[in-house]
Amino acid sequence: MSNAKPAPLAKGAWYTLIILTLVYVSNSIDRTVMSILIEPVKAEFQLSDSQLGVLTGLAFGLTYALAGLPMGWLIDRVNRTKLLAAVVAIWSVCTSICGFAQSYPALVMARLAVGASESAAAPTAMSMIADLFPKERRSTAMGIFWTSTAFGTATSLLLGGVIAANYGWRAAFFVAGVPGLILAVLIFLTVREPARERDLGGRSDEPAPSPLQTLRFVCANPTVFHAFIGVGLASLAMSGVPVWAASFLVRTQGFTLPQAGLMAGLGVGLFGALGSLLGGPIGDRVVRRWGVQTLPAVPMTACVLACASGLVFALSSSLLVVALAFIVFEVVSRAFTAPAYAILVTGVEPRMRGVVVSSVQAVTNLIGYGVGPLVVGVVSDRVGGPHSLKFGIAAVMIFSLWSGLHFLVAWFAARRSQRFAEAIAE
Template sequence: MGVFWTSTAFGTAISLVLGGVIAANYGWRTAFFVAGAPGLILAILIILTVREPVRERDIGQDDQTPAPSLLQTMRFVCANPTVFHAFVGIGLASLAMSGVPVWAASFLVRTQGFTLPQAGLMAGLGVGLFGALGSFLGGPAGDAVVRRWGVQALPAAPMVACVLACVSGLIFALGSSLMVVALGFIVFEIVSRGFTAPAYAILVTGVEPRMRGVVVSAVQAVTNLVGYGVGPLVVGVVSDRVGGTNSLKVGIAAVMIFSLWSGLHFLAAWLAARRSERFVDGATA
């Protein structure tokens, strides 16, 4: 999972770097059109060239009962405190995770005097290098927690990551010098993306095998619609309400409350996992 999630960091980095250059030279509307084109092309290529792999054995193939529906799966999630709190925690964390990188380039332009291409390059490098590093290290970090304290302690990894993300996000938003801002952004990218692998491992460990695909799809829908849809919006609304030269600082700082809130849900997931029979065997992040 950790290796898989490095792709989001690389994709975000490329969009920030190219977006800054294209927006500065051709306008922001052109940047949006260019950003959408690769996805459409890739979708067509996948349809035409990729075939469903032949599986030697499907999970649950000996079970002739129908696979659980979306409603049945979500009922199971709501009835399982560990999975429920992890599900909600991932959604809340995505609000902060999306709010910072989306506004990072504009933030550097307003507060540090960068040009748009410079800001896009710096933000892109930060996400591409340190975000990818965090995604890659998140899996081994979760596995290390499981080996040391057992699978019941797995929620502790994203809990700590969310708290560190809140602190580093505030340092990034409120830092007075470029060095402090850069340090805050680097740490934020590492820990905010590092939480993903162990957080998703909680979901796939806590549900039945035939529910895993639906659960992961559902939480992805939440992170995309709520996280990436609402997180940047909250930053913008708060910034507009505050006004002034430092309004974006306040906007970014405001969404950090969601990261701390997410940490509380993972704390609740940790406490629930200690009483859950399902979190006895090993899990891999």
């Protein structure tokens, strides 16, 4: 337990954090608005659940993954605020273009463009937050940032369902693209590029390590390596529930689309945000009380609880139990994120952060948001029947438990790793 006085914050740290959080709210809206539009899009283009799984996940995750590593390379080398302003504008325009699609392939192509441009958002934000906030406050700052996914998803579910019901699903895409364009201008005009933190044993003006050097560093550090794998596996389960939640409620509980969007949106917005806000301070408290070596225990516990609550959500026939399980799932799955990413950005050198976070985001979007919803859709199609989504959602919960095992290994590795302890003692 350390009694050292926390390092002072960089100038403008809180303002920048607010802007970065709003940017990722926009990111999450544009990413997830497709999920509330599944039913009307399915009806118009006569799609199967497997095709919808591609549209909601793989079409986005594929280009996200392919663009992620080049974006990470740029993030470690260029002005991050200008890069962020550019990609926010691009993905906002591409989201609006989705509303003009006249066929399934055209909609897939537009979603591919959204995925590629969104790949820079989280890695840029993580890199900047790590430079703006010292290690004692980093999990809390990241917890605040990751509330954006809850607020963004909730906004897309709540407003997307209402807009689609009253003005058509195309209008929902048009509206979703507007906030990002405003934020792009705001970033360019008001957000300053933060000074990069000094690498351990090096100088801040040294060139960034190559992607290969970063890969070797991660593979040689079992704590970071297993956290990396754990985040990817957890995303398989934690993407399956929000993406299919509204359709699940329509098919199994007889909800209308606006009703399903309201329930799913409130669950994600209120309790998902609560989970994000809790996860950061819990992670920081664990670090202060038991040392950073214990931090992997937080996402490990969250993964186990997410698996249990996700299974109850999927398999229960009682609306009350389904609602309560969904609330618990949202709290624990969102609480997972901040401490998990804190392990990654704290355990590697500062000029490796862009590549590392881009890589893990590529994995989470290709395997998690890409394959996760697709697995749900494929299992649903194979089972068949009006309640087949129950089995699709239950199937992906195994990945949450598998992720917990990797964080358990990361915990044991961190307790033995002198290198990991030294990395955050600096």
